[in-house]
Amino acid sequence: MRDSVVVAGVGTAGIPRAPASSDEDLHSRAASAAVAEAGLCLTDIDGYATVTQEWLRMPVLYMAESLGIQPRWYDGTSVGGSSFLTHVLRAREALRARTVNAVLITYGSTFYSSKGRQLGTMARSSSGLSDAIEGRVGLSIVNAYALAASAHMARYGTEPEDLARIAVAAREWATMNPEAMYREPISVEDVLSSPEISTPLHRLDCCVVSDGGGALVLMREEDARRSVGGRPLVRVSGGGESLGNLHISSMADLTESPAIVSSALAYEDSGISPSDIRMAMLYDSFTITALLQLEDCGLVAKGNVRSLLDNGIGPGGTLPVNVDGGGLSACHPGMRGIFLIIEACRWLRNESNSGPALVNGIGGWLSSSGTLVLEGVG
Amino acid sequence: MNYDLNYVQHRHVMEQLVEGQKEFLLLVCRSCGLFSAYRRELCHECNSNLITVCRLPMRGVVAASTIVRRSGSAEWIDLVPYTIGLIEVAKGVRLLAASTEDVMQPGDSVSLCVAALPEGRTYLKAIPLSSV
Numbered sequence: 001m002r003d004s005v006v007v008a009g010v011g012t013a014g015i016p017r018a019p020a021s022s023d024e025d026l027h028s029r030a031a032s033a034a035v036a037e038a039g040l041c042l043t044d045i046d047g048y049a050t051v052t053q054e055w056l057r058m059p060v061l062y063m064a065e066s067l068g069i070q071p072r073w074y075d076g077t078s079v080g081g082s083s084f085l086t087h088v089l090r091a092r093e094a095l096r097a098r099t100v101n102a103v104l105i106t107y108g109s110t111f112y113s114s115k116g117r118q119l120g121t122m123a124r125s126s127s128g129l130s131d132a133i134e135g136r137v138g139l140s141i142v143n144a145y146a147l148a149a150s151a152h153m154a155r156y157g158t159e160p161e162d163l164a165r166i167a168v169a170a171r172e173w174a175t176m177n178p179e180a181m182y183r184e185p186i187s188v189e190d191v192l193s194s195p196e197i198s199t200p201l202h203r204l205d206c207c208v209v210s211d212g213g214g215a216l217v218l219m220r221e222e223d224a225r226r227s228v229g230g231r232p233l234v235r236v237s238g239g240g241e242s243l244g245n246l247h248i249s250s251m252a253d254l255t256e257s258p259a260i261v262s263s264a265l266a267y268e269d270s271g272i273s274p275s276d277i278r279m280a281m282l283y284d285s286f287t288i289t290a291l292l293q294l295e296d297c298g299l300v301a302k303g304n305v306r307s308l309l310d311n312g313i314g315p316g317g318t319l320p321v322n323v324d325g326g327g328l329s330a331c332h333p334g335m336r337g338i339f340l341i342i343e344a345c346r347w348l349r350n351e352s353n354s355g356p357a358l359v360n361g362i363g364g365w366l367s368s369s370g371t372l373v374l375e376g377v378g
Numbered sequence: 379m380n381y382d383l384n385y386v387q388h389r390h391v392m393e394q395l396v397e398g399q400k401e402f403l404l405l406v407c408r409s410c411g412l413f414s415a416y417r418r419e420l421c422h423e424c425n426s427n428l429i430t431v432c433r434l435p436m437r438g439v440v441a442a443s444t445i446v447r448r449s450g451s452a453e454w455i456d457l458v459p460y461t462i463g464l465i466e467v468a469k470g471v472r473l474l475a476a477s478t479e480d481v482m483q484p485g486d487s488v489s490l491c492v493a494a495l496p497e498g499r500t501y502l503k504a505i506p507l508s509s510v
Contacts, residue, residue: 129390132394133390133392133393134392136395136474136476136499136500137501138451138453138455138462140449140450147442147444148442149444150443150444150484151464195448196447197448198447199445200444248464249472249474251472
């Protein structure tokens with residue numbers, strides 16, 4: 001019997017804007033909150049994982065020193081915004097191997113305050129092989145995902161309205177989240193009449209750019225029960241990961257993401273099937289990203305997303321999705337994976353909600369996927 | 379021009395585009411027939427080392443397309459709107475092309491040529507065959 005590993009504490013900071021803060025501040029504040037929730041001190045942390053965008057070449061070293069910790073286990077896996085899900089899986093193995101006792105995972109970015117809203121339209125770097133392969137046509141990340149939407153529409157008859165309904169549902173959740181970047185309700189018509197950025201994607205099909213920090217503490221369940229007290233814990237019941245391609249032009253099929261593999265592994269690992277899932281946190285960098293994950297994680301049949309949208313993914317729907325408002329309305333400080341896990345944990349710790357929850361992150365340019373199956377354990 | 383020499387100096391068929399070129403130089407596995415835009419010494423499908431250069435005409439079929447309304451690229455920002463197409467030029471090989479004049483739709487057949495941006499950088503330009 002392998003040890004049960006749980007999320008013992010979560011914390012956030014500076015969502016959606018933290019103009020007077022540094023990235024390190026947000027890592028640190030979120031870490032303090034998560035460690036306190038776990039009933040620990042920073043000196044108890046013996047494992048650490050983080051990833052940042054390009055501003056640091058050795059983020060684990062840099063941030064460990066900034067936090068004042070000297071972990072004996074660490075992970076700096078960097079596969080885009082989904083990296084944090086991979087960190088959780090690596091940490092679970094280290095905890096099960098009893099290499100460590102308490103693993104902290106952090107992220108923090110003042111992307112909005114320092115760089116504004118340019119994230120989605122930034123072209124690939126102007127040097128290197130990637131620039132030669134895809135940069136010649138000025139390809140940005142929104143263009144890449146727009147190509148995926150185009151392919152999906154051509155193959156499955158998906159309409160812009162289908163994508164818009166995903167944005168509307170996210171905003172419905174955001175109206176209930178005081179930390180969400182945008183909280184005014186929107187309609188399908190609002191999405192479709194917002195400026196086109198890269199057809200078929202409109203501005204409201206694209207995630208917000210915010211500031212924000214997030215942190216998690218993972219422990220073996222037996223240890224967490226002692227340190228946390230009576231607060232509900234969230235078990236990492238299963239997980240999987242998968243790498244696809246760095247370049248969108250290398251994908252064999254733009255309508256299939258690496259989430260097909262990572263979610264299948266997570267279901268197998270957990271013994272839980274897609275029909276058991278009661279809520280989902282999906283990396284909605286764009287509406288098409290969320291749509292692909294709904295399909296690729298088996299929550300709806302390929303090409304049949306309309307049936308799920310008819311049943312509802314917003315408040316009152318049959319499958320709550322992105323209950324904080326998602327990247328589309330609430331929070332996306334450059335990388336969003338850690339916030340998916342945090343919000344799923346908060347949801348599962350609420351006794352009025354049921355699980356299990358599926359968390360899926362897509363990183364890069366539909367490049368990588370990490371999937372977690374989480375369950376509340378009382 | 380010695381395309382073969384040029385090719386082996388490059389890691390990917392897109393790494394150097396030359397105005398006026400009339401064909402793509404891809405790699406093809408003589409064992410399984412798989413094409414590759416990357417320079418690879420072994421076939422990643424069947425592990426054969428029987429890799430040879432294959433010359434293909436510069437045309438293909440649009441797999442996906444997008445009209446770019448906002449660009450963050452210094453080279454393209456003044457050229458919006460323009461269309462980016464993902465073009466399948468051989469089974470398993472897709473390349474990105476652009477057009478400032480024509481709109482491409484998935485399923486369209488296109489001819490490709492190497493064009494230059496105002497500041498001189500080359501790119502693959504797509505021309506729908508229906509408009510040739």
